[in-house]
Amino acid sequence: MLDGPGALRWEDCPEPTLDTPDQALVRPIAVATCDLDPAVLQGFFPLAGPYPFGHEGVAEVIAVGENVRTVSPGDTVVVPFQISCGACPPCLRGRTGSCTAQAFMSTYGLGPMGGLEWGGLWADLARIPHADAMLVPLPAGLDPSVVTTRTVPFEDSVAALLEAPMKLVAVR
Template identity: 80%
Template sequence: MQRLMLDGPGALRWEDCPEPVLDSPDQALVRPIALATCDIDPAVLQGRFPLPGPYAFGHEGVAEVVAVGDDVRTVRPGDTVVVPFQISCGACPACLRGRTGNCTAHPLMSTFGLGSMGGLNWGGLWADLALIPHADAMLVPVPAGVDPAAVASASDNIPDGFRAVAPQLAADPGVEVLILGGPAAASIGLYATGLAVALGASRTVYLDTDPERLAIAAKFGAEVIEGKPDTRVGRFPITVEAAGGAKALIAAVNATANDGWCTSVSVQAKDVALPMLAMYSRCCTFHTGRAHVRPAVPRILDLVATGRFDPSIVTTSVVPWSDSIDALLEGPTKLVAVRA
């Protein structure tokens, strides 16, 4: 079989390798059919995020189940499934609490397709076949009628946007939301925007400088404002920082209202001095870190299946599987490669 390998910035190649085989009764073999780029992928390919190769590439996608172990009960060959990018057993204390990104059955940050950061032995999803451990715990069937290409990022980036707005809107229904968009977490910020609208925010404001991203946010029904992340547009009960950098992070905190919640979904490579006294005075809750993806996937698929949320609005390029390398090197906001 073939798999896509990343050797370094701007360097991708197809590699022949042995097919994976089932060696545990709880495993499944899947054939990826719609693979998406994560927001970190363009940064790695352009040398802006240090993740050395070579490693098997790809960690967001939908697949067809090819074979299952004897103990697998929730999926069967022929099913179309979302493959969460984080490896989770479903049975450890962390998984039982919904903290599947910190599964204690495997080394911390075990993921598909992120090289040394996620453990090299899990392989990548941009391949003819992928081996899924803990198939019952990990794989989520895609509802009938939902286009696999539309939910290819349900593995990672859509849940990342979901966690930034959904719990807070559940606690305070109908409040206003501000998303500071930008290149660092481009699609996550846009998914958060669409989800805020879908989940009933009374006002969803998207602030960015990029015309393409502003147009996408407007398609979701958000109020779009062109401006830098530190442009003052008021204070909001829920703020999301997706722009990257210290200025945007501080701006998001400063835009958070009394008793508000600020989530940073970008990866801050350097330490940032937060305005702690102001945060204390306003009772600001700040959260950053990796999303725990698996518990959010069924809720996202339900929103898509019922027509409340259309993640395909964020997709800027859909290409055949055979064109993957050229398309990846072009670096679109959200690329989906589809296998016939």
Template identity: 70%
Template structure:
């Protein structure tokens, strides 16, 4: 089979590899039909993020089931499914608590398509076939009528955005939300703004200095403010930092009101000094880290299926599968390749 191999910054090639085979009755084989770039992928391709190759590329996508082991009950051949980027068994203590990104049945950080960081044995989703080790626990059937290309990022970036606003709005319905957007996690920030609108926030403010991202946020229903990532735009019960860097992180923390909740969805590769005493006095809750994707994928898909949220507004480029390499090297905001 063919798979996309990243061998270094700006270096992508179609590679021939043996087809994966089902070796356990709980496994399934899937054929990716719509794959998307994660927000870290452009940085990887530019050499700005520390994930050197070679490794099979791609960890966000919707696929068609082509074969199942005899124990698989939740999906059948021909079903279209979202493939979570994290490997999870569904039965260990971590998985049962909804912490599927820390499944204890496999080595820490086990994921598709993230090289040595996630383990090379899982392969990537930019391929003709992918082996799913725990089909019933991992695969999420696509609701009828939902375009696979629209939710190709339901593997990772969409759940990442949902965790930053969904639980908080469930706890505080209608709460106002601030999203500080930027280049570190551009689609996640936009998804967070759109999801907050869909989930009933009475006011969603999106702050950014990019005309492209501001226009998308406005289409998603957010109130947009053009300005630097550390601009003061008020206090909010829910703040989301997606811009990257110390200034944006401290600005998001400063924007969280008393008993406010701040989530950083960007990957901070350097230590950042935090205003801990100020956070203490405001009873500010701060969360960062990898999203546990699998448990919230159904909630995201339900919002899309109900017409309340359209993630396709964030997709900047859609290309045929054969044009993937050239399109990836252009490093657009959100690329989706389909076949």
């Protein structure tokens, strides 16, 4: 839990459960830090605590709802920070931050700013809605810590040729 600037603590919480058939439960393996995290942790971006922290990372799929088709228990996946359905017009255009099926700015790990309270990825388990749209499977054998920490120098170029707009969230 993030209580305030520089005040992080571990807290036992009830484990999430699958509430709808399109959800998945994941066990976070490696959580990325983004440019917003240091500002939040240092109090420069005022978000009242306490709330669970951590909003993007790599996880192992633990359980899936009966309608989930793209991932299975045991898969390693990227969990993007924005919660989105993948089916509304904005999501289909790759504008997941404007998803009309979720509250504005629904994210993991940003408490009151994150729309609905989805918790954070600094946790033993996290519930993922719209699992088929949100979870991006990683190739077998890829080290999760490399996925969450790899940076590309500004002078380098990277081309990402992917098959769906949601997969772009996995490219940083």
